[in-house]
Structures are given as structure tokens and as C-alpha cells.
Amino acid sequence: MFSYLDAATGSMINTAIAGGVAGLGVAVKMWSARIKSKITGKPMPDFDSSDEDDTASAHD
Amino acid sequence: MASILQDPGSFRDPLSKVFVGDGTVVRAFTEMGASDIDKVWKKKSIQRALESGDLISSTIVEPASVGLGAPWVSAMTHPLVPFISYPYEWTFSMLQDAAMLQLKITRAAVVDGVGVKDATPYNIQFIGSRAQFIDAGSFEVRKKGDPWYGYQQFCEMFLYPLMLQGYLGVGFQQMLRGSVNGISIDTMRKLLPSSLRHPRKGRFTHVVLHAAAQKRYADSNVDMKKQAAKSGLNAQVLDATMKKLESIVSSINLGDKTSTWSEYSERGHYIESSLDEKQKFVRDAVASAPRKQVWDIGCNDGIFSRIASAHSDYVVAMDADPLVIDRLYNTLKAEKNEKILPLYVDLTDSGGGVGWRGQERPGIFNRGKPDIVMALAVIHHMAITFHVPLASQLDMFRDLTPELIIEMPHADDPMVRKLLTNKRDGIHDDFNLEEFERLLNERFTVKSKMLLSSGTRTIFHAVRKG
Numbered sequence: 001m002f003s004y005l006d007a008a009t010g011s012m013i014n015t016a017i018a019g020g021v022a023g024l025g026v027a028v029k030m031w032s033a034r035i036k037s038k039i040t041g042k043p044m045p046d047f048d049s050s051d052e053d054d055t056a057s058a059h060d
Numbered sequence: 061m062a063s064i065l066q067d068p069g070s071f072r073d074p075l076s077k078v079f080v081g082d083g084t085v086v087r088a089f090t091e092m093g094a095s096d097i098d099k100v101w102k103k104k105s106i107q108r109a110l111e112s113g114d115l116i117s118s119t120i121v122e123p124a125s126v127g128l129g130a131p132w133v134s135a136m137t138h139p140l141v142p143f144i145s146y147p148y149e150w151t152f153s154m155l156q157d158a159a160m161l162q163l164k165i166t167r168a169a170v171v172d173g174v175g176v177k178d179a180t181p182y183n184i185q186f187i188g189s190r191a192q193f194i195d196a197g198s199f200e201v202r203k204k205g206d207p208w209y210g211y212q213q214f215c216e217m218f219l220y221p222l223m224l225q226g227y228l229g230v231g232f233q234q235m236l237r238g239s240v241n242g243i244s245i246d247t248m249r250k251l252l253p254s255s256l257r258h259p260r261k262g263r264f265t266h267v268v269l270h271a272a273a274q275k276r277y278a279d280s281n282v283d284m285k286k287q288a289a290k291s292g293l294n295a296q297v298l299d300a301t302m303k304k305l306e307s308i309v310s311s312i313n314l315g316d317k318t319s320t321w322s323e324y325s326e327r328g329h330y331i332e333s334s335l336d337e338k339q340k341f342v343r344d345a346v347a348s349a350p351r352k353q354v355w356d357i358g359c360n361d362g363i364f365s366r367i368a369s370a371h372s373d374y375v376v377a378m379d380a381d382p383l384v385i386d387r388l389y390n391t392l393k394a395e396k397n398e399k400i401l402p403l404y405v406d407l408t409d410s411g412g413g414v415g416w417r418g419q420e421r422p423g424i425f426n427r428g429k430p431d432i433v434m435a436l437a438v439i440h441h442m443a444i445t446f447h448v449p450l451a452s453q454l455d456m457f458r459d460l461t462p463e464l465i466i467e468m469p470h471a472d473d474p475m476v477r478k479l480l481t482n483k484r485d486g487i488h489d490d491f492n493l494e495e496f497e498r499l500l501n502e503r504f505t506v507k508s509k510m511l512l513s514s515g516t517r518t519i520f521h522a523v524r525k526g
Binding site (some may be wrong): 012013015017027029033034 | 095207208211212221239265266269270272273274275276277285287288290291292293296299300301307
């Protein structure tokens, strides 16, 4: 339901960077959204998280 | 069931707590925690971890059956870990194996739709030489786009300590003992320089970039979690990140290969028969009664721990030299030995309780009750090198254990003479057999003693008075 540790912004971006090819595009998107939000002063668009998972099927 | 008490180290997770008592461990869940664990407990990743023993054996029970009421709506019981140890008592190889287990469990979980709440070595224990994940309450439903909440914690408590030892040759134990939260990103950034001659795998990404990102976004009040999900930070990306971390962790090697005691044993001073008779004396003393737990202080390569292990349930083998313990750990691990727990402990500086109120992680003297303690070839080091008087050492043993096997080198023993070489004349004149026996007899009743054939050491088996 919820983890008790904070997911710090810097660490979140870094987990994506550390994922190499798989995560680099994600990191760039996160970083650019952060910059865009700062320049425009608008909040970042909402994201509807759900219990639906996004897991890979490779590991069963 | 007899009353159980909340473990003082279990308070950070609001959804579950650990209770200990009556020879068992109970993990209790609030309604919210129970809802979460119910959804993930049957998942393949968790069931496989249970089957392999990577995750501690867990039996789901009614809270009332273990004496718990509201707010606990669900509970599970676990077997007692024979002796709780902490990462600052582990060696490099032990922390490395613990890190690999953390990554293995987290990777398997995340691709199975299960989140792991944290990544702390305090959630891992060693059963002898086997690492086991003991925090069954760490699992939760992983929502779409959830980040890896434990990434920063993994860096600070596993990766950076391993880098400190492997890349700089600096032991991590004192830093982990100094802070239950590990080595901060900022501290590691300052400690670990780049090196062209010795490339430091993982430094740029997990230290330099991580520190820069933390600093850059420290004042962020943006809900980055939502944006991370929208940007595609999914299970596959996190799995790739952890796979790369596995590669980094497994590639870090222990730096220094020699230490004061790693190439040397006091047994070099013994003629062969002295060692044989000492082994027989120890065997007879340990085997004279059933033993649940034996402590071997100053265990070196573990030869006497092995003898004790044959006549007891569990041996905690301690030495003040981390390299000696690292070798012992790797030997025991190769044998799949689960009865001898090797720990890096310097009894002259073992530390008290640390963390919240000094009770979160109790000191070593508050974590176990040995039936018998072995102190072989060790008290002269504590007395002469570290200036702990014999009387104070024997007070400690009296408080710690009902039975003691202790070796007293005489004033003319070669090692004693060596230790005294650069000491001021006269300050250790009371380090002699006669004074030792007087002090021992005040506190213990000697059951048997033997002058070793080297002629310069006497070994005692003694029982606490009163």
C-alpha cells in the first residue's frame, strides 16, 4: 500500500540512469518534465497510478 | 502463550511490527499491512524465496493465538535466529553476500508485481554462514510506476560500505557502527575520488551522479513519483538497474589480503603435543554438558569453534581481525556450515546499543546468553595491548557466562614477552599466573586445569560462583 521510505527525486532519476539503455530515456523524460515544470511554473500533469502492475513476464 | 514483547528495533514500518518471546518471533500486521501482505504472499517470487530458504520460514497465525489483540489483524511466526548479528560485525564477504541476496529478492519480487519496501542489511541475518532475509513484512503490492524505494538505502548501507573497503581498503564497520543509516551519498562523494589506474566500477553512476541528482533536486516539491511513472519507470527498468548493481557488487574485491593475524597464529609457539592436549581439554570441557550456545572469543581460524560445534547447538566465533573472520566465513560457506557464526568483534571496543534511544541495535552483550565461553590465547592481548586489567576481564566473563574455558599465558611466555617489549617496565607486573588464579578463584570455581607442555601456558575450565 505504501512504503515508509521516501523516494527522493534525485534517487528516482538515478535509478533510471543506472538502468543503462533501458532507463536512459526514462531519466531524460523525468528530467525534462522537471525542467519544463520549473520554467513554466505549472505543476506536472497528474498520473493515475493504480494497482495494475507493469511487470515483465520474463521472470516467472 | 506467554507474553511477547515488541522488539525495540522494530518501529519504522507503521504497517507491521516484530514481537519476541517464548522461543519464537511474531510479525504482526495492521489492517492495511495485512491487506497488502495477503495480496502478495502467494506470489511465485515469495513462495520460491521461502522454499529456497532465502526468506525466513513463516507460518501465518491468528494474532490472538500468539497473545496479540488490536490493532493487529494478522500475524506470522518465524523461528528464532540463533544469534542476531549486525552489518558492522560482518566482514566484506558477508556484506557482499547480503547485498547479493537483497538484490536477488528485490529483483524477483519487482518483476512479479511485488514491491520491497526497503533495502537494509538489518533485514538480513546469518544462520551460521548462510545469509537469510528475515523481514517478511518488507513486501507490498507494487503499483504501476512505483520506483524502487530502497535504492538510496541500498547505496548507503550496502554499496558504499563495499566500495569503501574494496576501492580504498578502508574497513566499513566503524562507519556502519557509527550510523544505523550507513554512509550518506554526500559523504561517499567526498570520500571516493576517481582513479585512472584503478577504475572504480559504479562510482560515476551511483556516487557522482547520485550525489549531483540529490543536490540538484533537494528542494524539489514536485511529485516526481507520478512523473517517474508517466515517463516509464517500470519494472523492467528497475530490474535492469538491479542487474547492473549485481554486476558491480560482485566485481568489488576485498582490498588488503594480509593483516596482523591473518598470516600468523599463536599456535606457532606450541609444540605439536600442546595443541593436541589443548584440543582434548577443550573437547572434554565443552562436551561435559549439553550446550545451546558457545562463544569462542579470539577464534582465529576457528579450530576450537569446530571442536565446540561438535558438542553444541551453535557457536558464535568472534575475532578482532576482520580478514581472519572473512577467511573463516568463506571456508564455512564453502562447507555450507550453519552451526558456526563468524563475527568481527573486538571485545575491547564492541560498542553499546546504537540507533534510536540506543536500543534499536543492542550491544553484543545483550544479544545472547552463552552456556560456555572460550577465551583461548586472547586475555594477554586485552590486558597488555589494550590495558584491560585481568580483574575487569574476569568480571566481564562472570557477568557473561556460567562456564569459562580460559587460557592464561605466564609472564615468561614468548608472546607475553613480545607484547611487553616496548611497554614501560613494571606496569604489567601483575600479569602473572599467581595473580590470575587469585582473581579467577574469587569469581569462579576451577573444575580442571592443565599446564600445557610448552610450559608457559595454563588452561582452565571454571564454573561461575553463586
